[in-house]
Amino acid sequence: MAGTLPADSKSWRERRDAGLSDSIMRRTIGNVTRRFSTGQRQVFTGYAEEILAREAAVMAKRHAIRDLDILLPLLRETVQAHGGQTYLAGDAKEAVAVVVNIAQTRGVQRVIKTKSMLTEEIELNKALQAVGLSVVETDLGEYIIQRAHETPSHILAPAAHKSRVQIETLFRDDACERGITPPTSDNAESLTLYARQRLRDEFLHADMGITGGNFAVAETGTVVLITNEGNADMVTTLPRILVSVVGIEKILDTWDALGTIIQQPAMNGIGQRLSSYTTFLSGPRRDGMVEGPDEWHLVLVDNGRTTLRGTEFEDVLSCIRCGACLNVCPVFRQVGGHAYGSVYTGPIGIVETPLLTDWTILPELPTVACTVCHACGEACPMEIDLPHHIIQLRQEKVRRHLVTSGVTRSYRWWAKLWATPGGYRRSLRLARWGQRLYLRQGKLHDAPGIAHGWFLSRNMPPIASETFHEWWLKNRKGGSS
Amino acid sequence: MTSTLWPTDTNVGEFSWRWTNAGGMVWEARGREAIIKTVEQAWDYLVIPNPKASSGPVIYWVNLELQHIDWRHVLQQHGSVKAWEWGSQGDMRNVATTAILGITGCAWAAAATGSVALYASDITGLWPSILPPAHLVLVERHRIVSTVAEGLRQMTGQPLPPLFKIVSGPSMTADIEGTLIIGVHGPGRVGAIVYDV
Incomplete structure (x- = not known):
């Protein structure tokens, strides 16, 4: 269940x-x-x-x-x-x-x-x-x-x-509610001393x-x-x-x-x-x-x-909640834990959240929150194969039709084109022609469809007017491939 | 770190190094008189910096081999207002809560982690190690084993105490902007006297 x-x-x-x-x-x-x-x-x-x-x-x-x-x-x-x-x-x-x-x-x-x-x-x-x-x-x-x-x-x-300032405000409000002395400053020692005294009362009366x-x-x-x-x-x-x-x-x-x-x-x-x-x-x-x-x-x-037992994800249950995978994850380091939207964050959260809930919440996580850099796999002391599991979950997501049809079509089209050298060359010619719409001062500033996201925070150089393959075809001895 | 009194005892040296590294203080003492004298040094380090040093009692229990010492007398000589032995009167909880120092023995200690193990029973308590602002643990040197795993193995074959704990340093937190603060809930000052009677 x-x-x-x-x-x-x-x-x-x-x-x-x-x-x-x-x-x-x-x-x-x-x-x-x-x-x-x-x-x-x-x-x-x-x-x-x-x-x-x-x-x-x-x-x-x-x-x-x-x-x-x-x-x-x-x-x-x-x-x-x-x-x-x-x-x-x-x-x-x-x-x-x-x-x-x-x-x-x-x-x-x-x-x-x-x-x-x-x-x-x-x-x-x-x-x-x-x-x-x-x-x-x-x-x-x-x-x-x-x-x-x-x-x-x-x-x-x-x-x-x-931040310390935010914590001091929280503690001051708490002190005001309870009619007790607030922390004396926003330094970590004063805030911790306040918490010690405040929580000691809770310990003794619970x-x-x-x-x-x-x-x-x-x-x-x-x-x-x-x-x-x-x-x-x-x-x-x-x-x-x-x-x-x-x-x-x-x-x-x-x-x-x-x-x-x-x-x-x-x-x-x-x-x-x-x-x-x-x-x-x-x-x-x-x-x-x-x-x-x-x-x-x-x-x-x-x-x-x-539900994970006896499946290829059984090793996920070995997690000891040490957080090592979070600490090395480049995505986690940038967006922090709340961006995941789940109790479990970082690489282990990406894997556990859909698995424990049978994909009923946050199905986007395996796709959006991982660069597949494999750092988490190396850091995990329990040898949970997190990068492999994330890729497996991406595949499962497609099988369950949890990916929008536009994205699925784009990737199919892309895969089909790049499956043959001829298709690859045709795609380059097409892209070179299409990029004119997005070129400004010698840089690409946007792209259509699934490539749009790449340009939200960066520009890219345009596709070369002549690629190495094209140059090679023209210049190698004999002139043919 | 090498032990001053027992230079060939690597467990004592390793325990002292790890305990100190975690933020604690270690003293060594051989024989009854030296132990009593060392408690005075420990008092200066653990209790004197506390602004309420002269206002609260001390709560203590020691291992069997140190029970012949009149601890009440020793502690009151050092400046304790009152010294309560664990189990000597009803409200141990209140005594431990108001105590300025908790003194305990230990069941065993582990060198590789600089840890001490304390069991809860009718004659040995855990509160003296957590409720007062300072904790002094008296460690008989032969009770120091190499690792926690070895210490845990010693416990097999006998009923486990319903509660026991391993202490490896002072109470600490880095929950506020990653700044390390000592003494969040439990003792901010911890000391260990490694002794041999």
């Missing part, structure tokens, strides 16, 4: 142009992505153990996806054996209904969350707020965009598009914590969370109810497999050997303990993931 994802209703052209004209976002995304991708290259230098571990991690993820039918029941069994409760949600609607029901039946009023792409995917905050609950994101970047009513622009740096999960180990019934801020440590230990919403593709079979993969998100995402905090959750609070929740609920979410 296909899943559902939220989508921006604006056209690609509007989203793209908004991204290209947002100088703050472009500067910050440029800095962040360059730092992260440089960090990824440097952290593996001379670290042979983790190069080998990465290879083992790829195998572990592939096996786990293949054995999902066995591992899902095993994970549920081990979690339940430790006193946790588990749920399997087929789609976003089911997952949301489970979490809302847990909150309502337990008298929850205040909810705190860790960063989770899956909860963005299922629009959990909106559903919880609709039933009157207060929901606060505790990752600083997520908190900023929640205040701004926006979506993340980068998997690991969700507020990378916001009834329910919601987390995602980087990994879920079937053998031990453990959910693993990785943060640099430490907010997951508070969300998992302070509220009385804890809900972990985890995609079924996050399952690993064994504890040993976890050992091979645990450093990979930080190494490939931000260039650190390990994030500051890695939090392991294997059950609710036990007798004699004072930390941890009274109840732990694990909601495992499918939402279109099983």
Whole structure:
């Protein structure tokens, strides 16, 4: 069954142009992505153990996806054996209904969350707020965009598009609403200090914590969370109810497999050997303990993931959300995350968005947001063949008649002409004749049909009055081809 | 980095280098008296810069081999208003929230990542490592293994604690224009004393 994802209703052209004209976002995304991708290259230098571990991690993820039918029941069994409760949600609607029901039946009023792409995917905050609950994101970047009513622009740096001045305004408004002291200035230290104090109050008064999960180990019934801020440590230990919403593709079979993969998100995402905090959750609070929740609920979410199993796209389910593919993508670096219109952005978003939703949203992504430079394929630690998948999706798009007939006809005509040397020569003669309409001061300024887009931001030299082929035919010895 | 006290122990050297590189501070101590003296140095680094240094308690738990030390006495000598041992009274949450320093032992540490592993139980807590603005971890040097994977392997064959964590540096964020800020939710100052009794 296909899943559902939220989508921006604006056209690609509007989203793209908004991204290209947002100088703050472009500067910050440029800095962040360059730092992260440089960090990824440097952290593996001379670290042979983790190069080998990465290879083992790829195998572990592939096996786990293949054995999902066995591992899902095993994970549920081990979690339940430790006193946790588990749920399997087929789609976003089911997952949301489970979490809302847990909150309502337990008298929850205040909810705190860790960063989770899956909860963005299922629009959990909106559903919880609709039933009157207060929901606060505790990752600083997520908190900023929640205040701004926006979506993340980068998997690991969700507020990378916001400037300090914009953040200060958001925090001042927040302080005014709550009658508390606002940040003292717009420097990053003051803004972070404000968030620390503001969110500490939320941590201490929340009834329910919601987390995602980087990994879920079937053998031990453990959910693993990785943060640099430490907010997951508070969300998992302070509220009385804890809900972990985890995609079924996050399952690993064994504890040993976890050992091979645990450093990979930080190494490939931000260039650190390990994030500051890695939090392991294997059950609710036990007798004699004072930390941890009274109840732990694990909601495992499918939402279109099983439709990828057994297909040529199965490796996509190995994604560890490190963001390495975003950091090296030249399109992402220019337009930023919001231009994609999906929760999942960059190369992995181009592939996942149509696959998880059976092409019901944003079918333009594989065509418009990739230059097929293959940088993402080289950067992906899980060896997901993203460039190949994007090309496959372009082919699938044509098969599904999701490309306009004008574009399809243009490419067919082009392909037919260039299939033979004679056709190629005829096309050049035709273009040389036609280009006169678009020539100004010795440059081509526009072209008809599908070529028009190339000239939106650049001019091109005209087709030579005599090409090398033509010169060769005239001048080579014997004078004939 | 090479260890001063144990120059042939590569795990100690590697752990110290990685922990320091991540923004923490490391001290080494051999024997009871040296450990107590080193806590004083750690206090100067972790607590004194805090403008509220004289106003809050310290919350602590230590590993078995250090339990013979009268920690309350030691900490109050250094300037702690009050020192609470984990589990000694009911409202540990409130104590940890108001504490100016959390002191913990650790189950194991990993050299290659400069990490320490802490388990939640009735006698060992996680809040002292996350709620106060500074965290001091006491690491018995033989507990330092090479890698996180090795540390995790040690945990097999016994029931896992319902909660445990690996700490590899201070709480930090770069969410505002990519500027690195230390101490967003958890401690901004972290220190480790590697010891041998």
